[in-house]
Amino acid sequence: MQSYVSFPTSCDIYLELDGKKIAVVQSYRAESKKQSRLIEAFGEKTPVAVVSAGISHRLSLTRLYATDEAICDGIDFHTLDDFSLVIAKPDRRIVYSGCRWESIEENGELGETVAEKVSIMAADRMELEA
Numbered sequence: 001m002q003s004y005v006s007f008p009t010s011c012d013i014y015l016e017l018d019g020k021k022i023a024v025v026q027s028y029r030a031e032s033k034k035q036s037r038l039i040e041a042f043g044e045k046t047p048v049a050v051v052s053a054g055i056s057h058r059l060s061l062t063r064l065y066a067t068d069e070a071i072c073d074g075i076d077f078h079t080l081d082d083f084s085l086v087i088a089k090p091d092r093r094i095v096y097s098g099c100r101w102e103s104i105e106e107n108g109e110l111g112e113t114v115a116e117k118v119s120i121m122a123a124d125r126m127e128l129e130a
Contacts, residue, residue, distance in 0.1 A: 011088045011089060011090060012024075012086070012087075012088040013025040013026070013027070013028055013061075013085070013086070013087050013088070014085075014086055014088075015064070015080075015083055015084070015085055015086075015099075016083060016084045016085075016086050017075070017080065017083045017084070020069065020070070021067055021069075021070075022066065022067055022069075022070040022075050022080075022083070023064045023065060023066050023067060023070060023077075024064070024065050024067065025061045025062070025063065025064050025085070026062055026063035026064075026065075027061075027062045027063065028059055028060065028061050028062070028085070028087065029059065029060040029062075030057065030058075030059050030096075031057075031058050031059070032055055032056070032057050032058075032125065033055065033056050033058075034052060034054075034055050035052070035053040035054050035055070035056070036050050036051065036052055036053060037050070037051050037053050038050055039051055055125075056121065057096055057121065057122040057123075057124075057125050058102075058119065058120070058121055058122075059085060059096060059099075059119070059120050059121075059122060060117065060118075060119050061085070061117065061118045061119075061120065062116065062117055063116060063117075064077065064118055077101070077104055077118065078101075078104065080101060081100060082098060082099070082100070083099050084096060084097045084098075084099060085099055085120065085122065088130070089130070090130065091129075091130055092127050092128060092129055092130050093127070093128045093129075093130060094125065094126070094127055094128075095125070095126045095127075095128060096120075096122035096124070096125050097122065097123060097124045097125075097126070098122060098123025098124055099120045099121065099122045099123070100120060100121055101118055101119065101120050102119040102120060102121055103117075103118070103119045104117075104118050104119075105117040105118075
């Protein structure tokens with residue numbers, strides 16, 4: 001009999017600005033990359049070390065809906081800066097902070113306030129216990 005490992009799914013995904021939930025997100029895709037550099041020494045055939053040059057976090061968010069409070073406050077996705085993405089899972093919260101958007105794609109329908117796809121870069125990623 002084959003057993004499978006299951007990962008907790010997200011209970012809530014949202015954007016936060018100054019402690020307020022400003023938009024809910026239907027889905028996300030996260031990619032973190034660690035950049036490294038080889039250190040070579042004269043006369044050596046192989047590198048003598050590998051040094052970390054930093055981590056970058058790029059996220060793709062799908063179907064963002066502004067909250068009623070954010071709409072009343074006049075928040076516009078195009079002016080957002082230094083916000084957080086919060087992914088609430090049953091056992092922990094993942095927070096991407098220092099976010100800045102890279103691209104915004106919209107599809108318009110009457111009566112809807114939605115951004116179809118937003119790509120963002122985050123300065124930091126933290127995991128917090130629920």
